[in-house]
Amino acid sequence: MFSATLRSRAASSASLQSRSLATAAAPSSSSSGEPLTHYRITLRRSAIALPMNIKGTLAALGIHRRLQTVFHRHTPDIAGKILTIKELVTVENVPESAVRTKWEQRQERKASRGYEVAGSKLGAEP
Amino acid sequence: MFGAFRPTQTNLVGLLWKTPWKLSRTRKANVRARLKQVDSVIEAVRASGVQCKALDQALELPKEHEMPPRDKYTVFSRHTKGYRKGIHKVPKWTRLTLRTNPKGF
Numbered sequence: 001m002f003s004a005t006l007r008s009r010a011a012s013s014a015s016l017q018s019r020s021l022a023t024a025a026a027p028s029s030s031s032s033g034e035p036l037t038h039y040r041i042t043l044r045r046s047a048i049a050l051p052m053n054i055k056g057t058l059a060a061l062g063i064h065r066r067l068q069t070v071f072h073r074h075t076p077d078i079a080g081k082i083l084t085i086k087e088l089v090t091v092e093n094v095p096e097s098a099v100r101t102k103w104e105q106r107q108e109r110k111a112s113r114g115y116e117v118a119g120s121k122l123g124a125e126p
Numbered sequence: 127m128f129g130a131f132r133p134t135q136t137n138l139v140g141l142l143w144k145t146p147w148k149l150s151r152t153r154k155a156n157v158r159a160r161l162k163q164v165d166s167v168i169e170a171v172r173a174s175g176v177q178c179k180a181l182d183q184a185l186e187l188p189k190e191h192e193m194p195p196r197d198k199y200t201v202f203s204r205h206t207k208g209y210r211k212g213i214h215k216v217p218k219w220t221r222l223t224l225r226t227n228p229k230g231f
Contacts (some may be wrong), residue, residue: 039174044163045221076178079171083180087221090163091170 023037039078042069045088058082071099148212156211157198160220161190179219187225202227 005078018126043063047055062070071094082091100108137143168184177186188197196210201224203211209231214218 018214036174039170047221050218050221071194074174076176079174079176080180082167082171083184086164086167086184087160087169087223092165093170093174 034097036074036093037096038071038073038094038099039082040069040071040092040094040098041082042067042090043088044090046086047088054085054088057081058088061085063089069100069105145215146212149214153214154199159192161193161198161225164223165189187223193225197225198226202231 007111041061041063043058043066047058058064061072061078074093080090131137168181168187171181172177172185190198198214200210201213201216202209203215213224216222
C-alpha cells in the first residue's frame with residue numbers, strides 16, 4: 001500500500017515535469033494495452049486571415065470551429081494535414097475505444113438530468 | 127501635465143501605433159510555450175508511427191530547447207541593419223513556422 005502511494009507520487013511528479021509535453025507523453029501511458037490507432041485533433045487557434053490552403057486543410061479534416069475535436073485514423077495523409085496546421089491544433093494519439101462522434105461528444109458534455117426513468121405504465125396491462 | 131487633454135504624441139499626431147522594438151519577458155515566455163506546443167504536435171505524429179515527407183521535414187526543424195534565443199525572438203531581414211528584426215514584426219507570426227534562418231545571419 002505504502003509503496004503504491006510512493007509510486008503514484010513519483011508518477012505525479014514526473015507528469016508535473018513533463019507537463020508541457022503532456023500530449024506527447026500521454027499515448028504510451030494512457031493506453032491500457034490497446035493499440036493507439038487514432039489522432040484526437042482539437043483546433044486551438046483560429047485560421048482567420050491565414051492562407052486558403054490552411055483553411056482548406058481544416059475543412060478537409062472536418063474542423064469548422066475553434067475547440068472542436070475530431071478523430072482520424074493514423075494514415076500518412078492525415079499526418080501531413082496535421083503537420084500543415086501544427087501551429088493551430090493540439091494532437092493526441094488515442095485507441096479505437098476513445099473515438100467519439102460529434103453526437104457522442106455532445107452527450108458526454110451534457111449535465112445529468114437528476115433522475116432516471118425506471119419504467120412506464122403506459123401501454124402496460126391493466 | 128496630467129488629465130485627458132495632456133499633449134501626448136498620440137493626441138497631437140492622430141494615428142500613432144508603436145510596435146515595441148523587442149519582445150517583453152512575458153511575450154517571450156508565450157513564444158516558448160507556443161514552440162513547445164508545436165513540438166508536442168510533431169512528437170505525437172512521430173509517435174503514431176506513420177511515415178511521410180511532411181513528417182521528415184517537420185522532424186528536421188530544431189526543437190524549442192535546441193533553438194538559440196536569437197532564433198526564437200528574431201528573424202532574418204535583409205533590409206534591417208544587422209540583418210535581424212524582432213519576430214513580432216512578421217505578420218501572423220504566432221501561427222507561422224519561423225524556426226530556421228539563413229546560415230551565417
